[in-house]
Amino acid sequence: QLQESGPGLVRPSGTLSLTCAVSGDSINNNEWWTWVRQAPGKGLEWLGEIFPSGNTNYNPSLKSRITMSVDKSKNQFSLTLTSVTAADTALYHCGRVPAGGSWRLDPWGQGTLVTVSS
Amino acid sequence: QSVLTQPPSVSAAPGQRVTISCSGSGSNIGSTYVSWYQHFPGAAPKLLIYDNNKRPSGIPDRFSASKSGPSATLGITGLQTGDEAHYYCGAWDNSLNIGVFGGGTKLTVL
Numbered sequence: 142q143l144q145e146s147g148p149g150l151v152r153p154s155g156t157l158s159l160t161c162a163v164s165g166d167s168i169n170n171n172e173w174w175t176w177v178r179q180a181p182g183k184g185l186e187w188l189g190e191i192f193p194s195g196n197t198n199y200n201p202s203l204k205s206r207i208t209m210s211v212d213k214s215k216n217q218f219s220l221t222l223t224s225v226t227a228a229d230t231a232l233y234h235c236g237r238v239p240a241g242g243s244w245r246l247d248p249w250g251q252g253t254l255v256t257v258s259s
Numbered sequence: 260q261s262v263l264t265q266p267p268s269v270s271a272a273p274g275q276r277v278t279i280s281c282s283g284s285g286s287n288i289g290s291t292y293v294s295w296y297q298h299f300p301g302a303a304p305k306l307l308i309y310d311n312n313k314r315p316s317g318i319p320d321r322f323s324a325s326k327s328g329p330s331a332t333l334g335i336t337g338l339q340t341g342d343e344a345h346y347y348c349g350a351w352d353n354s355l356n357i358g359v360f361g362g363g364t365k366l367t368v369l
Contacts, residue, residue: 143303175358184261184362185347200357234304243292244351244358247306247315 143235143250151229151257157222161235161250168211169193173238174218175246176209178231186231190238191218225257262287263348265361271338272369279333279364281348287359289329291351295322298345298363307346308333340368 147159161174168174176188189199191209199207208221222229232254236246264282271277283289295308306315308324311331323334331348348361 177358177360185349185360187358187360190358198356201355236304243294243310245292245294245306245309245349246296246304246358247309249296249303249305251301251303 143237143248145233145235145250145253147233147253147255149254149256151225151255152259153226153257155225155257157220157225157229157255157257159220159233159235159253159255160217161219162215162217163237164216166237168216168218169213171240173198174209174211175236175238176220176233177236177246177249178233179252180228180231188220188222227257229255230257231255261362262352262355262359263350263361265346265348265364267362268365268367270367270369273338273340275338276334276336277338277366278335279346279348279366281331281333281361283329283331283350283359285329286354287329287350287352288326288331288348290353293324293326293331294349295324295331295333296347296349298347300345304347335366338368342366343368 142164144162151157173190175190191197206223211218232252234252236249292310296304298304311326345363347363352359
């Protein structure tokens with residue numbers, strides 16, 4: 142089970158920070174941990190993924206604004222997005238890519254809504 | 260604009276069958292596996308189909324899927340009002356090196 146948490150409101154040009162708590166599984170398994178978002182009225186956008194070793198893959202559209210990290214002691218992983226604008230307003234989900242087999246997300250968190258506004 | 264293309268909405272009567280299409284390209288659906296997700300507002304999206312046509316444990320066989328070239332299709336038979344949700348296709352894109360999704364299809368069971 143995955144549960145997102147973080148501030149629901151972020152000021153423009155500020156930093157968005159979210160955490161995904163993992164339960165019922167160890168974040169130290171050989172699995173990719175992922176962030177996906179959905180802006181109002183739009184489809185799902187893959188933001189990036191992190192492996193327990195710290196290896197990451199990020200969506201190039203986010204350029205240098207995105208950072209992901211893993212906290213093994215707390216069994217959670219995090220997303221940081223800097224220089225946010227209204228375009229970053231979205232429902233943010235975390236998810237797991239199960240070890241082995243093809244790429245897919247299972248399970249997902251229910252998401253946390255982040256609004257960028259002054 | 261989503262990398263994968265889905266119809267915004269589909270509808271059908273209870274008990275009937277509906278299909279949802281997902282169109283991509285050779286760098287995603289055409290060369291990788293497709294997954295499908297069901298999403299009720301306020302809930303976590305759920306994996307319905309993986310590896311193009313496999314159902315995870317607990318997903319009824321009313322849900323099926325297929326893939327042909329750069330396109331995929333989700334089928335739902337014996338429609339129930341409880342199936343009303345948004346459905347998304349997803350795949351890894353080998354050229355962009357990112358996960359990609361469709362824009363989502365809202366299913367209405369009339």
